[in-house]
Amino acid sequence: xxxDRAVTIIGSGLAGSEAAWQLARRGVQVTLREMRPAVSxxxxxxGEFAELVCSNSLKSEAPGSAPFLLKQELRRLSxxxxxxxxxxxxxxxxxxxxxxxxxxQQVTAALSAEPGIRIERVxxxxxxxxxxxxxxxxxxxxxxxxxxxxxxxxxxxxxxYDAISPIVAADSxxxxxxxxxxxxxxxxxxxxxxxxxxxxxxxxxxxLIGADSYPLREFERTxxxxxxxxxxxLARRGVxxxxxxPMKPVGLTDPRTGRPPYAAVQLRRENLLADAYNLVGFxxxxxxxxxxRVFRLIPGLARARFLRFGQIHRNTYVNAPAxxxxxxxxxxxxxxxxxxxxxxLEGYVEAIATGKLAALQVVRRLEDRPPLLFPRGTALxxxxxxxxxxxxxxxxxxxxxxxxxxxxxxxxxxxxxxxxDRHRRQVEDALASFDxxxxxxxxxxxxxx
Numbered sequence: 001x002x003x004d005r006a007v008t009i010i011g012s013g014l015a016g017s018e019a020a021w022q023l024a025r026r027g028v029q030v031t032l033r034e035m036r037p038a039v040s041x042x043x044x045x046x047g048e049f050a051e052l053v054c055s056n057s058l059k060s061e062a063p064g065s066a067p068f069l070l071k072q073e074l075r076r077l078s079x080x081x082x083x084x085x086x087x088x089x090x091x092x093x094x095x096x097x098x099x100x101x102x103x104x105q106q107v108t109a110a111l112s113a114e115p116g117i118r119i120e121r122v123x124x125x126x127x128x129x130x131x132x133x134x135x136x137x138x139x140x141x142x143x144x145x146x147x148x149x150x151x152x153x154x155x156x157x158x159x160x161y162d163a164i165s166p167i168v169a170a171d172s173x174x175x176x177x178x179x180x181x182x183x184x185x186x187x188x189x190x191x192x193x194x195x196x197x198x199x200x201x202x203x204x205x206x207x208l209i210g211a212d213s214y215p216l217r218e219f220e221r222t223x224x225x226x227x228x229x230x231x232x233x234l235a236r237r238g239v240x241x242x243x244x245x246p247m248k249p250v251g252l253t254d255p256r257t258g259r260p261p262y263a264a265v266q267l268r269r270e271n272l273l274a275d276a277y278n279l280v281g282f283x284x285x286x287x288x289x290x291x292x293r294v295f296r297l298i299p300g301l302a303r304a305r306f307l308r309f310g311q312i313h314r315n316t317y318v319n320a321p322a323x324x325x326x327x328x329x330x331x332x333x334x335x336x337x338x339x340x341x342x343x344x345l346e347g348y349v350e351a352i353a354t355g356k357l358a359a360l361q362v363v364r365r366l367e368d369r370p371p372l373l374f375p376r377g378t379a380l381x382x383x384x385x386x387x388x389x390x391x392x393x394x395x396x397x398x399x400x401x402x403x404x405x406x407x408x409x410x411x412x413x414x415x416x417x418x419x420x421d422r423h424r425r426q427v428e429d430a431l432a433s434f435d436x437x438x439x440x441x442x443x444x445x446x447x448x449x
Contacts, residue, residue, distance in 0.1 A: 005029055007362050008130040010145075012036075012049040012119075014081060014348055015340030016136035017107050018355030019362075021080040024116030026363050031130075032111065035123035041140040042313045043164060047121075048104035049111055050081060054164045054228075055278065056103075056270055058085055058096040058348050064424035070349050070379040070400045071096070072427075073434050074356060077443065080110060081352045090269045091190035093182035099271040127152060131335030132362045136355060139315035139341040146316050152333050153323040163230045163283035166291060167308040168267070168301065170275045178267065178300030183251030191268055192277060194300040195254040195261030196247070204297045205242065209235050211290040214312060228346070230284045230312070246281025265298050276307055285312030319395045320344030326388035327361045327371035328354060337361055344387055346397035353380060353400075360443065372443070377406055378434040402426055 005028050009016050012034040020032045037047030044051055059067035074082055084106045088098040111117050125144040127135070137145060173192060180189035196204065211232060235242055243249070247263040254261045267277035279295065286294065288309045296302050318324065320343055323331055328343055330336045339358040340351040357380065360372050374381035382404035390398070398404070402423055416422040437443075 005366060006031070006130075007132050007134065007366075008033065008128055009134045009136060010124045010128065011136035011138055011340070011342075012111070013136060013138040013340055014050050014351040015138075015342075015355030015358070016134065017050045017111060018079060018081050018352045019134050019136060019339055019359040020111055020117050021114065022356055022359035023362060024114045026359070028116065028363065028366065030117045031120060032117055033120045033122055033124055033128075035121070035142070038121060039123045039142070041142075043140060043311065046104065048108045050084075050107040051104045052098070052100040052348065054283070055268075055280075055348075056090070056097050056100045057092060057268065058082075058098065060094055061096050062094045064420055064427055066379065066400045066402045066404075066427075067349060069402075069427045069430055070353060070383075072431055073379050074349070074353060076434065076438065077356060079352060079356060081107060082349075084110065088272070090272050090274070092268055093190045094186050095268075097268060099273075101271060127333070127336065132337065132365055133335060134337045134339055134355075134358045134362065135342060136339040136358070137316075137342055138351075139317065140313060141316040141342060149318065152330065152336075153318055154332070163228065163285050163312050164308075164310055165278050165280070165282045166284070166295065166306055166310045167270055167276050167278045169305040169307055170277055172301075172303055172305035173267065173277065174300045174302065177256075179255050181252055185251075191266045191280075192300070193252055193254075193261075194265040194267065194298045195249070195252070195256075196263040196265075196299060198262045200297070200299055201243070201247075201263045204294070205235060205239060207294050207297055208232055211286050211294050213285050213290075214287055228283055230310075231282045232284055232286060265301075282310065284310035286310065315341065315397075317342055317344045317397055319392050320387040321390045321395060322392035324387055325371070326373055326384045328358050328384075328387070329361065329371075335365070341397065344395065344397050345383065345399070347399045350383065350400055353383060357384070372441070375433045375437050378430050378437070379404075380434070405430060 007023055007028055008031045009020050010033050012032055020030045024030050036044055043053040061068055071082060084103060085096060085098050088102040090097050090099050126148040178192045178194045181193055182190055234245055243263045247265055249261045249264045252260055252264055266280040268280050270276035270278055291309050296304055318338060324338060328337045337358040339354040343354050345354060364372055376385055379400055383400060386398050386404050405426060416425050
């Protein structure tokens with residue numbers, strides 16, 4: 001192994017897996033260290049790479065959306081994980097959702113067959129001495145390694161709580177009540193929808209806010225991530241909060257009444273067999289028995305059989321603008337790059353994106369080239385900008401949204417008065433800027449895609 005063309009990656013989640021593949025395909029010898037299955041986490045169930053532990057959705061494919069823009073940029077850079085996702089796709093309207101078991105298995109097989117990747121099943125209890133190094137241990141980074149990261153960064157706030165949604169067996173759903181439809185008929189009938197009357201909603205709401213939760217024994221004052229609030233926490237903000245959030249009925253028509261329901265819970269397919277569905281937006285930290293009691297009040301789920309309950313777990317991340325450069329390198333530890341949710345972003349595709357970015361930065365470092373900064377008006381450039389230049393006070397991880405792009409001026413708003421037209425044009429302009437940049441920088445060719 002050429003020591004001048006070698007890199008160590010800690011963690012084989014979405015970011016670590018993408019980074020390993022990209023580096024190996026660029027002629028870099030990769031040592032990929034993964035502690036599972038010998039040492040697991042509160043959320044993982046297997047030792048497979050890129051295991052999805054929350055939703056199975058990689059978000060919207062609508063052309064005027066931020067998730068679409070980010071995925072398109074990654075596709076232009078030959079993302080392995082997005083290619084695998086396409087092959088494991090399950091119907092989910094305008095979203096890219098995957099069979100999570102097949103997805104993880106195929107990513108694992110691809111990396112295991114790659115001659116440029118050496119896999120070591122061992123836990124990293126501290127930041128290894130090898131440089132360059134990519135830390136991609138994810139939101140469930142173990143305490144020992146998190147402590148070492150805290151020591152290096154000087155950051156005392158490396159954690160927050162997140163939650164995951166329950167999954168129910170398809171054959172336990174009453175389809176005489178739950179109906180197939182996507183909102184506004186977009187994307188086919190890929191969701192099951194559980195419709196509420198006002199009386200059913202009132203009973204469900206009151207039962208939910210009175211249900212017993214597991215106590216937060218550690219770091220009790222730690223805030224939840226606003227983009228993934230437990231459903232019971234969201235409900236406590238007001239009786240109608242759920243009806244304007246995960247239970248919004250807009251764009252749906254109950255075939256039994258011919259009218260929109262008062263509220264609705266959407267169920268999304270978990271796999272290609274369609275034998276399991278997750279409750280969209282119903283991440284929670286209720287006690288397991290309480291989850292059965294409360295969620296069986298959802299019309300159509302009176303006899304639901306739960307394959308997985310919602311859970312609470314600790315998410316670990318660095319205060320990116322305080323400790324990272326725009327090219328994902330720790331300011332206090334040259335040669336150490338951070339990727340995935342650990343670097344201060346939230347979301348599956350964002351994790352893949354930072355894995356790709358970290359890989360490109362390592363290649364540039366090995367070739368004595370300057371760091372790669374994508375244009376501010378692209379999705380990747382906007383993520384780099386958000387990580388480096390957000391306010392470090394009370395920093396929380398961010399998703400890719402169009403709000404991260406440079407603000408449009410008044411002339412642009414006058415020209416594109418419709419929000420959908422404006423968003424579509426923003427995405428088109430961003431992709432045009434991205435394409436010009438990678439041509440001029442020869443990013444894809446230099447990487448050997």
